[in-house]
Amino acid sequence: MSSMTMARSKTRSTGERALIALALATAGLVLVVPLALIFTFALRQGVDVYLANILEPNTRHAAWLTMLTALVVVPINIGFGIAVAWLVTRFRFWGRNVLLTVIELPFSISPIVAGVTYLFLYGGQGLLGPTLQAAGMPVMFTVFAIFLVSLFVTAPYVARELIPLMQQQGRADEEAALSLGATGRQMFTYVTLPNIRWALLYGAILCNARVMGEFGAVSVVSGAIRGQTNTLPLQISLLFNDFNVTGAFAAATLLAFLAVVTIVLKSLLEWRGGGGH
Amino acid sequence: MAHAAKPRSVLPGFGLSLGITLTYATIIIVLPLAAMFLKTASLGFDEFVRITTSSRALSAYWITISSAALAALIDAVLGLLLAWVIVRYRFAGRRVLDALIDLPFALPTAVAGLTLVTLFAPNGWYGGVLEPLGLKVNYTQIGIVLAMAFTSLPFVVRAVQPVLESLEAEFEEAARSLGASDFQVFSRVIWPAILPAFLTGTVLSFARSLGEFGAVVFIAGNIPGLTEIVSLLIYIRLDEYNYPAAAALATVLLVACFATLLAANALQAWHLRYVEGSR
Numbered sequence: 001m002s003s004m005t006m007a008r009s010k011t012r013s014t015g016e017r018a019l020i021a022l023a024l025a026t027a028g029l030v031l032v033v034p035l036a037l038i039f040t041f042a043l044r045q046g047v048d049v050y051l052a053n054i055l056e057p058n059t060r061h062a063a064w065l066t067m068l069t070a071l072v073v074v075p076i077n078i079g080f081g082i083a084v085a086w087l088v089t090r091f092r093f094w095g096r097n098v099l100l101t102v103i104e105l106p107f108s109i110s111p112i113v114a115g116v117t118y119l120f121l122y123g124g125q126g127l128l129g130p131t132l133q134a135a136g137m138p139v140m141f142t143v144f145a146i147f148l149v150s151l152f153v154t155a156p157y158v159a160r161e162l163i164p165l166m167q168q169q170g171r172a173d174e175e176a177a178l179s180l181g182a183t184g185r186q187m188f189t190y191v192t193l194p195n196i197r198w199a200l201l202y203g204a205i206l207c208n209a210r211v212m213g214e215f216g217a218v219s220v221v222s223g224a225i226r227g228q229t230n231t232l233p234l235q236i237s238l239l240f241n242d243f244n245v246t247g248a249f250a251a252a253t254l255l256a257f258l259a260v261v262t263i264v265l266k267s268l269l270e271w272r273g274g275g276g277h
Numbered sequence: 278m279a280h281a282a283k284p285r286s287v288l289p290g291f292g293l294s295l296g297i298t299l300t301y302a303t304i305i306i307v308l309p310l311a312a313m314f315l316k317t318a319s320l321g322f323d324e325f326v327r328i329t330t331s332s333r334a335l336s337a338y339w340i341t342i343s344s345a346a347l348a349a350l351i352d353a354v355l356g357l358l359l360a361w362v363i364v365r366y367r368f369a370g371r372r373v374l375d376a377l378i379d380l381p382f383a384l385p386t387a388v389a390g391l392t393l394v395t396l397f398a399p400n401g402w403y404g405g406v407l408e409p410l411g412l413k414v415n416y417t418q419i420g421i422v423l424a425m426a427f428t429s430l431p432f433v434v435r436a437v438q439p440v441l442e443s444l445e446a447e448f449e450e451a452a453r454s455l456g457a458s459d460f461q462v463f464s465r466v467i468w469p470a471i472l473p474a475f476l477t478g479t480v481l482s483f484a485r486s487l488g489e490f491g492a493v494v495f496i497a498g499n500i501p502g503l504t505e506i507v508s509l510l511i512y513i514r515l516d517e518y519n520y521p522a523a524a525a526l527a528t529v530l531l532v533a534c535f536a537t538l539l540a541a542n543a544l545q546a547w548h549l550r551y552v553e554g555s556r
Contacts, residue, residue, distance in 0.1 A: 015459075016366060023362035024374065026355055030427065031377045034392045035384075037402060041395060080301050087294035091286050102302055105310070108538040109531060110488025111386075112508040116515070116527040117309035120316045125520055127312040151305050174288055184289035213385025216490035216508065220515060233387035233491065240391055240495065249395075252388045259383035266383075267376040 038256045042249040053250035058226050062235035063254055065143065069231065070211045073150045077207050078200065081158025086192075089166040090174075106155050115220025118149045122221075141223030146231065149217045154207045161203035162196055169195055202269045209262040213255055313531075316524040328525040333501055334510065338529075341506040344418060345486035348425035352482040355426075356433025357475060363434075364441040381430045386491025393424055394495045416498030421506060424493045425486035432485065436478030440471050440548075473548030477541050484537035488530060 012020075043050050053059065084103055088096055106114065122139040123129045132139055139145050173195065177187040193200075215233040222229040230238065232255055239248035317325065328334065363375050381389065397404040397414035407414060414420045444467065452462045490508040497504040499513065507530050514523040 012366075019358065019362055020366055020368050023359050024370070026358065027374050027377055030355070030430065031380050033402065034389075034396060034427075035380065037392055037396060038388065080297065083294040083297040083301075086290055087298050090288050091291050091294075093291075093295075099298065099302070102306060103298075105306055105535075108484065108534050110490065110508055110534060112490045112511050113313075113488065113527045113531050113534075114309075116511060116523055117313040119515070120520075120524060121309045121312035123520075125316075127308075127315065148305070152309065155301075155305055171286070171288055178287060178289075187289075209383050213383075213388070215385060215387040220512070233385050236387050236391055237495070240394075245395065248391055252391055255385045255388050259380060259385070259388075262383040263376050263379045266379060267372070 035256060035260075038249055038252050041246065042253045045246055049246065050250050050253075053247045054254070056247065058230065059232075059235055059239075059247070059251050061228075062230045062232045062251065065146070065230065066212050066232040068143075069146055069150055070208050072147050073154060073211045074204055074208050076151060077154050078158050078204055080155060081160075081162055081203060082196075082200070084159040085162035085166050085196075089163060090171055103156050103159060106152055107160075111153065111214065111216025112220065114149060114153055114217040118145060118152070118217075118221050122148075140221060141229060143229055145221035146218055146229060149221045150211045150214055153214055153217050154210050157207035157210065158200065158203035161199045161206070165196060165199045198269055198272070202266065205262055205265050205269075209258065212258055313524055313527060316520070317528045320521050320525060324521065325525050328522045329529050333505070334507075334526060334529075336502045337505050337507045337510045340418060340421070340504065341487060341508075344421045344425055344506065345483050345489075347422045348429060348486045349479050349483035351422070351426040352429050352433050353475070353479045355430065356478060356482075357437060360434045360437040360441060364438055378431050378434050381428050386428055386489070387495070389427055390424060390492040390495030393420070393427065393492065397423075397496070415496055416500065416504060418504060420496035420498075421493050421504060424496045425489050428489055428492045429482035429485045432482040433475065433478035436474045436481070437471050440474040441467075444470055473544055477544040477548060480537060480541040480544060484534050484541065487537065488534050 042053070054063075088100060109117075119140065120126045121128055122132065122145060124133070124140070126140070129138075129140060139148070173191050174187050177191045178184075182190070212231075213233055214231075215237070218231055219234055219237070222231065222234060226238070232251055236248045236251045236255075239245075239251060320328070359374070359378060363371060363378075394415055396402050397407070397420060399405070399408050399415075404414060412419070414423060448466050449462050452466050457465065488508060489506075490512070493506055494509060494512075497506065497509060499505050499509050505513075507526060511523050511526045511530065514520075514526065
């Protein structure tokens with residue numbers, strides 16, 4: 001039997017070759033070609049046109065708003081993720097499982113439904129909309145609606161990465177720190193945070209990618225007002241509907257570049273055995 | 278764990294983390310959902326039934342479910358192939374392939390939609406080959422299926438991969454030493470071990486496809502009764518300011534996705550029991 005194992009590791013069988021070829025062909029057609037197409041189409045009229053498309057005021061504003069949304073949403077959801085993970089992995093309490101289900105809900109909700117729920121809360125006929133409108137603080141079709149719905153969509157991202165890790169690490173390190181006289185803050189800064197930093201970074205990267213790319217939920221609540229409440233994904237859709245395909249792809253390259261950076265960082269973090277599983 | 282025996286934790290921050298979690302979850306997650314359910318409840322039962330069983334809604338359900346099922350099937354086959362090749366074989370480009378699998382999750386759905394509709398345009402890179410053969414993808418249900426399959430591709434791979442990696446070689450070697458053929462080793466030893474993870478991944482892929490919007494909206498062309506999926510129909514109702522219909526349909530979609538995910542969780546529990554039982 002060992003001779004067979006040896007043979008398997010040295011020369012490939014026909015079946016093995018065929019499967020590898022099939023997998024590479026699939027990945028080529030399904031993943032690599034689409035990615036290549038984005039950059040090819042964005043640059044097909046030359047670099048000058050590409051730069052002009054990127055620097056077009058509405059696209060530039062959309063890119064800025066997308067970054068602003070990520071800057072607001074990601075830190076808040078990092079804080080929330082840490083609080084949730086600390087709560088459910090360090091304490092047992094009544095209703096813990098219900099809480100976990102509620103926090104996971106945004107994963108199971110279609111982006112369009114997420115947008116609809118916010119419309120019925122802050123919209124003109126919504127639960128709080130008329131009151132806020134009367135108070136001079138309209139939410140719907142403003143950047144605040146974009147922030148809120150993005151917070152909803154990505155609420156579980158950081159917690160999901162932290163919970164399995166913190167569960168597995170247990171609370172012995174933190175208890176030791178406390179018994180040695182550390183304050184709660186010192187324990188958190190010097191023990192908890194270093195223990196979870198890679199998973200935290202991993203969750204933040206995934207959260208960021210989703211916030212910057214969110215389309216369905218944002219399209220319901222933003223009103224897509226050009227130069228005001230248009231994020232990059234909405235701008236891509238607007239340009240495409242205006243038959244400005246090259247402009248749409250130019251805007252798309254920014255998000256495609258973000259996607260490539262995201263998967264590179266994710267792979268690096270997984271290889272160093274940090275976050276992930 | 279030894280800690281489980283402790284009645285109370287000595288660790289600080291229970292009140293703080295509970296306060297943050299409950300406040301935030303209420304404002305960001307629970308309140309909007311409650312608002313939508315209130316809106317739906319205010320319609321009354323008859324109106325709810327009338328909206329959610331209209332012929333346009335029924336055909337949207339059918340198109341959504343059948344497309345998501347086909348997409349999940351495609352993802353199941355491709356996902357199993359990719360996971361198998363990545364875990365079992367060593368070849369140049371393996372790590373790049375492994376990293377690339379996450380592209381559909383990292384790439385915003387609007388970019389995916391824009392790219393797919395351009396690829397399959399009559400003069401596009403793929404459409405230029407397929408259309409002369411009589412296969413039209415854009416603005417047909419095939420386009421919807423492909424867009425859903427693309428955005429959900431990583432689920433099956435990422436579900437099966439860790440299970441395949443953790444399979445111990447001894448089981449296969451034992452089977453082989455007892456005279457099992459390659460096919461028997463796969464069907465009797467490997468397949469039963471990866472089946473729960475494979476099914477979980479497929480159901481997750483189906484659930485995601487049910488609610489997919491961004492990628493589909495570009496390629497579907499929203500022809501009522503032909504290429505109109507539920508999330509598109511909700512969007513159209515919003516555009517018409519028909520908020521009651523949007524609320525009712527959104528509730529149906531929410532319940533459908535949630536039920537599918539409960540099924541996936543049940544499969545996951547079955548899978549965990551299997552893993553723990555084998556130790």
